Amino acid sequence: MSAGSHTFTSVAAGLADGLHGAGVRRLFGMPGGGPNLEMIGAAAERGIGFTLAHGETAACVMAGAFGLLTGTPGTALVTRGPGLTSAVNGLAQAFLDRSPLLLLSDCVPAVQRDRIAHQRLDQLAVAAPVTRWNGTLGHRDPAATVAAAAALAAGPPAGAVHLDYDASVPGDLPPAVVPPAAPDAAALERAIAVAGGRRRPVVVLGVDAVAHAPALREVLTGGGVPVLTTYQAAGVVDSGSPESAGLFTNAALERPLLDRADLIVGVGLDPVEPLPAPWSYDAPTLLLTPAEVDPAYFGSPTVVDGPPAPALAAVLGACIPDWPAGAGQRHRRARLADLAADARDGAGLHPIDLVRAVHEIAGHAQLTVDAGAHMLAAMPFWPATRPHGILISNGLATMGYALPAAIGAALARRGERVVCLVGDGGLGMSLAELETLARIALPVTVVVFDDAALSLIELKQRAGQGGADAVRFDPVDFAGVAAAMGVPSAVADDVAGVRAALSAPSAAGPGPFLLDARIGPAGYRHIIDVSRG
Known part of the structure; x- marks a missing residue:
């Protein structure tokens, strides 16, 4: 069979059949040339929606969070070359955090690789270290290949699986899921x-x-x-x-x-x-x-x-x-008291006080948390009442996780407000996804722990390790950035301001909201001493 448009279309249809049969409800991604749009169109004909992200890693995180909360294989789609390489951190997050992720990528077809060098990479070799399995989706029974790949991603254990889309070859069949261990x-x-x-x-x-x-x-x-x-x-x-x-x-x-x-x-x-x-x-x-x-x-x-x-x-x-x-x-309560015992010396909004104030307003909302110093305040003080009620990157501990995860969570738990707790460093890595949030009008409250620093790294820093240039940013008006992207926003630098901002009509409505919380980072020293010794 050739790599012509007829083959692309038929393989895309088989791919979509396999996704539909596996229970996939939504794709996330950033399409490029080649068959990406054929895949999206074929999926749409079978009732599978598509969410356009600004970055490939963000799309993978959205898909993994959506999959965790819906019990389905989260599925992302990217183009060849830079699309696949930009998705590697998303694959690694799903691989080490045990999130169900199936990544579909375009590639330079095998029949053209002797001639075409543009964006030609060994994409299977690139993805191999951060996937449970990866292989090629070809023209031999693509529905069965996709269904098997989706099952492998769903686990147990869940994790990242990657398929390179190449209609010019028969393709590979993923291995069967290993059944759960028998009682020993x-x-x-x-x-x-x-x-x-x-x-x-x-x-x-x-x-x-x-x-x-x-x-x-x-x-x-x-x-x-x-x-x-x-x-x-x-x-x-x-x-x-x-x-x-x-x-x-x-x-x-x-x-x-x-x-x-x-x-x-x-x-x-x-x-x-x-x-x-x-x-x-x-x-x-x-x-x-x-x-x-x-x-x-x-x-x-x-x-x-x-x-x-x-x-x-x-x-x-x-x-x-x-x-x-x-x-x-x-x-538990004794250790929370130890964490909260730090003196409030007027050095700005304390991270723990911020977490408590947000929870006071939001209640038991679905939560996403980014990696960084703020997680040491957020994780102990936010009550967890249901499995996956708090989503965080733990095995990989990657920054830039919380905002795209909140988008995936809000799409999975329609009608529920999602709270996203993120540091300024992590938000900087996924900032463009604020536009995604605004475009889809999702009920996500983003709370930025804004101290213009990589605070967890700064706490570990010693003399001769680069000083402020290595760990501190210039101040950013995140509320202004959010407003420019269509997300209502506010700034607060004390607990009263947090409560007022989160109780305002703009924060309580059906769409997104961002709170730029100007915190005092001094409290992190005590938190890390109690948490980690």
């Missing part, structure tokens, strides 16, 4: 033996626990065992419940609790989630995992494959917990 009865017996008689177990929930949230909640509710969650598992247990002990990052915040534990039970815990620090706890560790996991980070744990909820019930049933009533919530 022998390993469970060993785990039960380790747990037998333990009085102070602590459960740590990770990203792979999210899919099992209802069953895990049933096991944990009323059991009197403290429960920590990673950033990505926040909301698997309600942070207001007696069992909730707050967040786990393998840092200082949770150490007082884990130092008292005589058993640590990781459930769906992925080594990509914690900070790259030693595993230095004395208590034995169990890992109950529904998917294959590399246990090396966690020392020498006992690993139990299979459905985690029944295994957790059996392990906790062997324990004799004697924690004081509400020990998890007591720990």
Whole structure:
């Protein structure tokens, strides 16, 4: 078969059939030449919408967030060459944050590569390190190829999958999804033996626990065992419940609790989630995992494959917990008090006070959080009441995530207001997506933690490491930029101003709003000392 327009059209139709059959509801991307527009048109004929983004990485993040919240394979589309290379960070985010992403890219067709060098790259080699699998979508049963790729992206485990669109070749068929691990009865017996008689177990929930949230909640509710969650598992247990002990990052915040534990039970815990620090706890560790996991980070744990909820019930049933009533919530509240104990010395709006004020107005809205110093204030103080109620890049920890994720979340959860907490550095990386927000008129409240600095990096900076030139920006009028892009906005530099801005009619309407919150960065020093030691 040739690479002519008839073949492009027929492969695009097969692609769209495969997407529709896989439950894909929306494409995100930035099209270029070649068959990109054929793909978009064929998808539209099958009821699959398209959201135009300003950047390829942003499109991938939108798609991944949309996929997480809808339970469908998030799908993005880019052109060849710079389109694919600009999407690499989006692939990496989905790969390390376990988001379901299928990326479709145009390429120089194989039949033309001997002659055409313009934008010719080995795109499969480029994407290979940041994908679960990638290959070529050709003319051999494109619907089946796309359906298999979408299933692989959805997991478990979820992650990034890439298809290069080339109608001149037969193409590749993705591997089948590996079925969930079967229960390992022998390993469970060993785990039960380790747990037998333990009085102070602590459960740590990770990203792979999210899919099992209802069953895990049933096991944990009323059991009197403290429960920590990673950033990505926040909301698997309600942070207001007696069992909730707050967040786990393998840092200082949770150490007082884990130092008292005589058993640590990781459930769906992925080594990509914690900070790259030693595993230095004395208590034995169990890992109950529904998917294959590399246990090396966690020392020498006992690993139990299979459905985690029944295994957790059996392990906790062997324990004799004697924690004081509400020990998890007591720990959480004590650590929040430690974080908030920093003196308010008049040096500007404190980041924690900003988070509290936003939550006071927004309530339990869907939240997206960017990487940066502000996340250390946002994550502990924003109550998590449902799985995926807070979206953050954790495994990759990339800046520029929160705004495109908020767009994907708002499209997934129609009618709900989404709150986006982002630093000035992260917003600078995705600033053009404010126009996307305005064009689609999504109910997203963007709150900029504006201190004109890379504050988390500045806190780590030492003498002889570049000084202010390495970490500080000139001030930017983000409210003015937002207004120029069609997003109503306001500026605030104290709590009263935050409350007034977010209660105004322009912020409470059906469309987007941006608050440029001029914070005092001095409070971050105390937050990072308490959080990370």
